[in-house]
Structures are given as C-alpha cells and as structure tokens.
Amino acid sequence: MRFLMMTVDDGTPQEQPDEALQAEMGAFIAELSRSGVLLATGGLDPRATHIVARDGKAEVVDGPFSESKEFVAGFALIETRTEEEAIELSRRFWSIVGSGRGTIQRVYGPEDTPTP
Template identity: 30%
Template sequence: MRYMIINKADADSEAGKLPAPELAEAVGKVVDDLSKAGVLLFAEGVHRSALGARVKVADGRRTVTDGPFTETKELIGGVIVVEVRSRDEAIEWAARLAEALGSEIEVRRVVEEADFGPDSEVF
C-alpha cells in the first residue's frame, strides 16, 4: 500500500526561509532511514505559497488566484510517499517525521486501481 505523508508549511517556510541545520539534519535522517528500509518512493519539499496559484473552474470560467495564501496551517510544506505493508507502518514513519519537525503530520492512503473494484470498501 502506498501512503502520502504530508507535512504542513509554517511561518518560516512561507517566508522563504531555509530550515535550521538541525531540523534539516533530523528530517534528512528520517528520509535516509526510509530509503534504507526500502519503503521510500519519493520525498520532496514544495516552494512557498507566494510562488503558487489556486485554479478554479466554474460554469466554464477559470479563475486563478495567485499566492501567497493566508492560512498557513492548511498549506503543504512537503510530501513523502512510501510503500508499506500497513497503515500502522505508515503512521510509525509519520510519527518519526512529526518528532523531527515538532509538528503535526497527515497520513493519507494513495488510491490504487484495485480500490475501484466491485468489492472495494474504499469509496
């Protein structure tokens, strides 16, 4: 099963500041451990919302809103995608990242083709 581990943006990342060396090292250790365990598919940070946009289409009309966006707690700071045996294993890895970052981490299962089968309980 694939899971996306999502860390939230914070005021520093939204200001375009690089993380403190200790923080970068702690997160790097978790990512390195994920890689050594053979479960890491990818890990990426994202640029601050000031460099992004939100796109909405309603009644055939497109609206583009340029960043920055004000609700930092709702913004993604980075994602890690892992392939693990269970939700519990994904949560264990997320807990390690949460400890390294000192923040809340979200864990979401990635939808797979089998999830659309007639016996699926996902949807």
C-alpha cells in the same frame, strides 16, 4: 498501501536544523529509500497556482481564497503494508524533527478500490 505524509507550516519561525539533525534525517531517508518504502519526498513552495474547472474548461484564478495561515510545506509518498506502519514511520520522523504538525492520507491508484 500508499500513504501521503504531509508536514504543515503554520508560519511559526523555525530554527535552522543543526548538523546532527540533518545527519539523522539523512540516515532515516536513506533507510526508507533502500527498503523501497519511500517512493518520493520533497518540500513545497508556499506559492501555488490555483485552478478552477467548470464544464470541462480549466482556468487559472487569483482568488478569492479564504485567508490561510498554514500550508503544506513538505511531503513523503510511502508504501507500507498497513496504516499502522505508516503511522509508526511518521512517529519516527517526528522523533527526529521534534515539533510540528502533519497529516497522513491513504493514496488510491487505478488498481485500488477505496473502502469506507
């Protein structure tokens, strides 16, 4: 099972992570990479290109967009045996980071059939 774990930035000023936090997060990421659980991770630019498709034709649009004070700031794509495992990894992440908000969503691929 694959899951996309996302962190949300709500515009609240964040302190720069200290060396100890960076080291702990680095060890956590290395552990997940070695085990094969972590498939990809990264931070996201708050600027985005918006696309609207109509009748098979896609175009870049400038808006209008509802005002948003938060955006997805980072992600990790993981592969676990169960959703509970994904939740536990998220708990470990937040125990290192401390505070914030995030989302976990199941990712379906061509080989998966979503079940309600």
